[in-house]
Amino acid sequence: MLERNTIHCGDTFNLLKEVKDASIDLIVCDGPYGVTEAPWDKIPSIQEFNLALIKGFAPKLKEGGALYLFGKPDCIDFIDYRQFLNLRSKIVWYQPSRLAQGRINYTNNYDIICYFIKGKKPQRYNLDAIRVAQLVELAHRLRCENVPSVTNGKFGKTKYNPKGKNPGDVWGDIKQLTYKSKELVCREALNTLQKPEKLIERIVLASSSPGDLVLDPFAGVGTCPIVCKRHQRDFIGFEIEPNFVKAGNERMRKCDDERNSA
Numbered sequence: 532m533l534e535r536n537t538i539h540c541g542d543t544f545n546l547l548k549e550v551k552d553a554s555i556d557l558i559v560c561d562g563p564y565g566v567t568e569a570p571w572d573k574i575p576s577i578q579e580f581n582l583a584l585i586k587g588f589a590p591k592l593k594e595g596g597a598l599y600l601f602g603k604p605d606c607i608d609f610i611d612y613r614q615f616l617n618l619r620s621k622i623v624w625y626q627p628s629r630l631a632q633g634r635i636n637y638t639n640n641y642d643i644i645c646y647f648i649k650g651k652k653p654q655r656y657n658l659d660a661i662r663v664a665q666l667v668e669l670a671h672r673l674r675c676e677n678v679p680s681v682t683n684g685k686f687g688k689t690k691y692n693p694k695g696k697n698p699g700d701v702w703g704d705i706k707q708l709t710y711k712s713k714e715l716v717c718r719e720a721l722n723t724l725q726k727p728e729k730l731i732e733r734i735v736l737a738s739s740s741p742g743d744l745v746l747d748p749f750a751g752v753g754t755c756p757i758v759c760k761r762h763q764r765d766f767i768g769f770e771i772e773p774n775f776v777k778a779g780n781e782r783m784r785k786c787d788d789e790r791n792s793a
């Protein structure tokens with residue numbers, strides 16, 4: 532049995548065999564994108580790679596458990612994942628500040644995060660934990676709620692909620708890290724696409740609850756493990772690069788020290 536709350540060093544496909552079936556509540560899969568020069572990112576077909584992951588992850592999830600799979604816009608094109616998991620949303624992680632230097636094409640300035648669940652109904656969707664501020668003023672919103680197309684339409688029941696609104700499926704409010712970001716673990720982690728804690732936090736808060744078990748099969752420098760620790764989720768991490776495992780564990784130790792001294 533794999534120890535919980537540890538980043539295990541090794542290959543995800545091997546380590547996954549040691550995970551008990553139907554034991555995982557949430558999988559946060561920020562693996563290869565197949566677009567960089569990093570040796571681990573050189574994947575002949577990212578779609579086939581992702582299909583193999585989806586197939587491997589499905590039995591490990593509990594009924595209603597969730598998988599969030601990160602990638603470029605075409606990362607699950609032309610593969611049939613439907614026999615394994617149900618795709619609920621393709622979240623666009625929009626980064627308007629990405630340099631728009633394309634000359635013969637439209638520059639891609641978003642990633643997608645494919646949100647799958649096992650079965651028909653999500654085990655968790657903690658909307659109140661991830662609400663975002665309403666950008667329109669209340670008076671305007673209330674006026675809109677009373678127009679006939681809203682009151683008679685199928686979205687008629689969406690009412691103004693002072694606690695905030697559903698973040699929707701285009702997330703433009705969370706910026707990718709830069710070399711100036713305080714949370715960047717090291718310069719090299721920028722090249723391996725270390726993710727902002729806020730981004731992973733939204734996923735962990737929405738699709739798990741305290742005490743749940745989260746699997747991070749490509750842990751990098753430990754962003755998801757840190758978020759899990761902070762929010763009392765258990766986790767199992769896998770990472771093939773020993774230096775990242777070390778950096779991730781160091782980061783977790785610091786997080787513990789900060790908590791203990793607070």
Ligand SMILES: C[S@@+](CC[C@H](N)C(=O)[O-])C[C@H]1O[C@@H](n2cnc3c(N)ncnc32)[C@H](O)[C@@H]1O
Pocket residue numbers: 541542543544561562563571572723724725726727748749750751752753754755769770771772775
């Ligand atoms: C996109 S990065 C993950 C970044 C992570 N979310 C973070 O914020 O630090 C992908 C990671 O997967 C690791 N990796 C790639 N192939 C792997 C494999 N087959 N098994 C385990 N880890 C792998 C890479 O070393 C890299 O650190």
